[in-house]
Amino acid sequence: MSDTRPTASPNTLADWLAHCERLHPATIDLTLERVRAVAHRMGLSFDCPVFTVAGTNGKGSTCAMLEAILRQSGYRTGVYTSPHLVHFEERCRIDAEVVQAERLLPHFEAVEQARDGAALTYFEFTTLALLHLLSRSGLDAVVLEVGLGGRLDAVNVVDTDCAVITSIDLDHMDFLGPDRESIAREKAGIMRAGRPAVVSDPVPPQSLLDHAAAVGADLWRFGHDFNYAGQQGGGGQWQQWSWAGRSKRYTGLAYPALRGANQLLNASGVLAALEALRDRLPVTAQAVRTGLALVELPGRFQIVPGQPTLVLDVAHNPHAVATLAQNLDQMGYYPRTLAVFGAMADKDSTGILQRLLPLVDAWHFTDLPTPRASSAAQLHQQWQALPKTGAGAAKNATAHCHADPMSALQAALEGADPADRIVVFGSFYTVGGVLQNGTPRLAAKHLG
Secondary structure (H helix, E strand, O other): OOOOOOOOOOOOHHHHHHHHHHOOOOOOOOOOHHHHHHHHHHOOOOOOOEEEEEOOOOHHHHHHHHHHHHHHOOOOEEEEOOOOOOOHHHHEEEOOEEOOHHHHHHHHHHHHHHHOOOOOOHHHHHHHHHHHHHHOOOOOEEEEEOOOOOOOOHHHHOOOOEEEEOOOOOOOHHHHOOOHHHHHHHHHHHOOOOOEEEEOOOOOOHHHHHHHHHHOOEEEEEOOOEEEEEEEOHHHOEEEEEEEOOOOEEEEEOOOOOOOOOHHHHHHHHHHHHHHOOOOOOOOHHHHHHHHHHOOOOOOOEEEOOOOEEEEEOOOOHHHHHHHHHHHHOOOOOOOEEEEEEOEOOOOHHHHHHHHOOOOOEEEEEOOOOOOEOOHHHHHHHHHOOOOOOOOOOOOOEEEEEOOHHHHHHHHHHHOOOOOEEEEEEOHHHHHHHHOOOHHHHHHHHHO
């Protein structure tokens, strides 16, 4: 193994991140022993309630809604999420504000001092640094998003007070297993004995239920311990909805500010988690209403004002893209839909493309700035291999390849009419690549 000590003392966040990238030969190393040992030497612990959120899709939305409602109840919150869209600092929010880079430096140093030569991965090192910051920020509640799986994810060194598991579907199968049962077993690893475990997947795999029983978790199941009902208006949009848990009810709720067909399910899990910890973190009905009305999360069916209509979504597996397709269907009529798409090489790109074929008239495939990504040419080849006529396929679609997401978006803008729609989706790198100058400039660019 190469020397794992920094060659010079890191002085900036960029220095530390570069150091983290050099420490371990693998990008992902699903073990907890090294991370747990370093966390122990750091004295890492939390003296406030911790929510840990795992799942295939819906994790970011769930974290954002928890944060919004808790803040509306007057609590000082900390949130850790990954990956980021544009800047690393986005991974940590304190009171809904992205942490400043300078504030992170002593916490990277704390990890460096405690690791004692251990070869942590980039994710493990950075996760420990951000957890260390959160643990020393005088918070009332902390929300942690699992990066991959659950059982062996670095976030799981923290004993959660309430586990939340969102949808379970096929993703990261090289690491988590070939089917939903295997994947659910890994995600169930965040559960703790005697503590609430909220499962918002409507049809959870049996392995998850078995694990909850084996460890003695207090299982809250959607459809059993909590549920929602709603009224739909024109276009299939929910106008109002109500929620019922074991002992609490909310009626006449407005639809969450986060768009999408799956957000009521995510919100239901959030309300169950808050009910489960109501003795330690009581929230008011008004906080629930206001929090859900004001919650924001970039890149989750985000619609940027302007013409043509621009939709940004980090959907990067077939299950998430099926939801994206449903959401696009409910937007109304657009003469043409153009897509900007880039993806990691380990994703089921063929399955993703199949779900949007009927909606897309022009594809703009893009390279991404990471060796782990499929090239635009590879995505184009996969698209070419799919049937272009008949049921479930768009006719007369075109396709182009580009060197980066912004170039792909610019080409799509040039080829679109004002009444058309452009969907930028796939990897966080794809959406982040067009958000790097911020949505106001992006909107101005395509309004002009």
